Amino acid sequence: MGCFKFDLFIWVLSLLCLGLLCSGFVPADNYLIDCGSLANTTVGNRVFLADNLASKYLSSPKDVVANVSLKPITSFDDSPLYQTARIFPESSKYTFSISHSGRHWIRLYFYPFVFGSYDLSKAKFSISAQNFALLTDFSVQNTTLKEFSVNVTSDSLVITFTPSSNSFAFLNAIEVVSVPDQLITDDVSSGSEKFQGLMNQALETAWRVNMGGPIVSFENDTLWRTWVPDQSFLVNENLAKDFSNIAAVKYDVGLATEDIAPQTVYGTLTEMNSADNPNSNFNVTWEFTVDPGFQYLVRFHFCDVVSKSLNQLYFNVYVDSSNVAPDLDLSTMTINKLAVPYYLDIVTASIVRNKLRISIGPSAVNNAYPNAILNGLEIMKMNNSAGSLSGTNSVSFSNSSSKSNVGVIVGASVGSFIAVALAGVLFVLCRRRKRLADQGHSKTWSPFSMNGTNSHTMGSKYSYGTTASAASNYSYRFPFGVVQEATNNFDESWVIGIGGFGKVYKGTLNDGTKVAVKRGNPRSQQGLAEFRTEIEMLSQFRHRHLVSLIGYCDDKNEMILIYEYMENGTLKGHLYGSGHPSLSWKQRLEICIGSARGLHYLHTGYAKAVIHRDVKSANILLDENLMAKVADFGLSKTGPEIDQTHVSTAVKGSFGYLDPEYFRRQQLTEKSDVYSFGVVLFEVLCARPVIDPSLPREMVNLAEWAMKWQKKGQLEQIIDSTLAGKIRPDSLRKFGETAEKCLADYGVDRPSMGDVLWNLEYALQLQETEIPGDAEENSTNMIGELSPQINNYSNVDTNDSAVQFEVSSVDDLSGVSMSKVFSQLVKSEGR
């Protein structure tokens, strides 16, 4: 069914805080130990447990408690935690029981002092956690705070300290603390086999920097992180200027939250020091020492507190020489609001040098005044394929004094290796956030979780031909038992599809209604978000050409969606690969027209366009009469005017169908669906996969291949061989032109879904009836003269009387026989 999702997530954006201010994260697991200390130590608002009270966590054959009196505490590095330590002459481990599975910080504090016969700076040791090597043959010269995070899915976390031969290990303090699930999530998948997603990654914080502002100590961070100032990393300080307007930061409209980064980070920034020169053209560059041989997760924090009005600021963001966010327009990213925090994640390829350069520079777009900003930056090392994070060049991010060696210009060393390393494999990770209560999903579910309504009989009564009022009935919630019964207890032999989300089963409700039951893999955050989106979308949008949701079940943390059963499976299955009899040209046109209607309704049938974002032949389903219905709304988005909690500019979609402009600009419009639909049109015509790596290079990508032949005017050369000689040339020409327009490089040049619909109707007419006169000329006229009408038509607001239909809802529109309407227009407009 419609759940075969091979998502290419590219730009990542944070989303949504359903609540207002999301501060005050309370970690489910919170172990703080001041090693070697005889008394509890209070640091900020937290209490680190005295060593003797923490002995239950430790198993050590032999250890030594050490303490020292440091000079008076003068800087944040001189935490009282560093005054005592525990020495491990032999391998030892801490075991912490974990109550909330998910990512946890592991923070390790080291300060090498001399205690009796132990000179801690001579210690050499390794530390591992969860099969990850965090540190190997590590030794400490200065005050060091190492921060790691790992996803703990078992009920305990074991951290092992192993002295190197003839040496010993030590530790001054340790934290094991839950990380909010949404801080670093896994809904990252990408085309490269090398990178499977973040949830299994152990991460080490290499650098965490507050651009253009002061140090932000852990006390001012909801997750007890420390952010250091950026000056010492600037390659040329003269090119950069600080700016600060902390009070302006607005979390409440919901992109990033305080847990993503504190207000002091978002409210201060470094910008171009362009000295009021409107011709300024240079980059501001920072350089960070990193360990080569590792991939890094780089998180950029932006908040436009500089601009006076929207869309003033366009800039480029580079990692080494790769432009990772061309012509970034923060106004768009933050849904047309200024001073709203936004973050962008990218994953680098394996780093070759021991330096990572981050630059920002002006974009030429729109002749904007040249400026570029950066508010904060985090650089996190990812474990290598051996599960190790330990490199030769480990850096300690807390010790600002050791950074003086970094801010050096490394003249002409921007080598080709970087281009090679980064150009290909930059995954930008998407983050769509909804702030869920840690466990209680059902709380945020509210409209759908109305309890009490035992409504599993709704399914068969439910009728779908018309626009049901959006919120008329949310009672589609099925008890788990009913779903079990319907699917013969999820009988494996009833599986009709398997996709990223989970399995799809055929089922029958006890009143005989046939259903398709999509059962999500449990505990997947991404799955949950899509599950919710799908229910929200489908319970509001009812249309003959959109697949109907009959119900859902969220008992026992299940994520089950129940749809009307679509007898004939996917359009894709009927085009190639499944041995179905091949469809006639007329059937194909009707299917295209049906799906175009469904999409047109999505785009125009509601106050604000709904963008499907994953239009493809596998998401177009066919009922017993081969009527097409668009399915799989898990990625759909509505616009901001409706509901800010459902907006994301995360680029998602499927390979081969993805709008290149969306990819470049990260700007989501209906025209991205139009692009994908254009690819579907060619797929329908050529009956081959949109990406087929087994073909010669120029043929691999169907969109490119077909456009090449369309532009040559020889589309008939590549059509499905079973259609050869059966398509009237006029019909084919109209169809080809329509698909071509859908694939225009720029969204503005693409037709609306309404135009596409009309043109497909026309192609069908050309197939069925010979239009008298010069068909070629007619065809050309159609495009030129009809389009404006059609635009008006779908734009219900305009009271343009050129179109004489009273349209009460767009759903009605699709009920009108398009052919009739069309013929009328042909009569009045055509000659």
Ligand SMILES: *[C@@H]1O[C@H](CO)[C@@H](O)[C@H](O)[C@H]1NC(C)=O
């Ligand atoms: C340091 O250790 C000595 C005994 O070895 C103890 O008397 C003293 O209280 C300790 N100091 C701290 C700060 O733990």
Ligand SMILES: *[C@@H]1O[C@H](CO)[C@@H](O)[C@H](O)[C@H]1NC(C)=O
């Ligand atoms: C130390 O802190 C723990 C946990 O906060 C508490 O249970 C214990 O009573 C404290 N001990 C002292 C000596 O204050």
Ligand SMILES: *[C@@H]1O[C@H](CO)[C@@H](O)[C@H](O)[C@H]1NC(C)=O
């Ligand atoms: C340790 O700190 C001192 C001064 O604080 C500095 O001179 C030295 O370079 C640092 N050593 C390392 C290995 O970072």
Ligand SMILES: *[C@@H]1O[C@H](CO)[C@@H](O)[C@H](O)[C@H]1NC(C)=O
């Ligand atoms: C942790 O891993 C589990 C299974 O590998 C996954 O389901 C979960 O989403 C992950 N959590 C985070 C926060 O990455």
Ligand SMILES: *[C@@H]1O[C@H](CO)[C@@H](O)[C@H](O)[C@H]1NC(C)=O
């Ligand atoms: C926290 O931030 C406030 C306001 O910016 C500042 O006055 C205070 O000194 C900060 N506290 C620490 C410990 O940095």
Ligand SMILES: *[C@@H]1O[C@H](CO)[C@@H](O)[C@H](O)[C@H]1NC(C)=O
């Ligand atoms: C900014 O840096 C990028 C990447 O190194 C480079 O391609 C670009 O030309 C630079 N722009 C300017 C104006 O120097």
Ligand SMILES: *[C@@H]1O[C@H](CO)[C@@H](O)[C@H](O)[C@H]1NC(C)=O
């Ligand atoms: C990090 O470790 C995990 C678990 O061992 C592994 O699945 C993943 O591929 C590793 N990451 C990289 C980049 O090799």
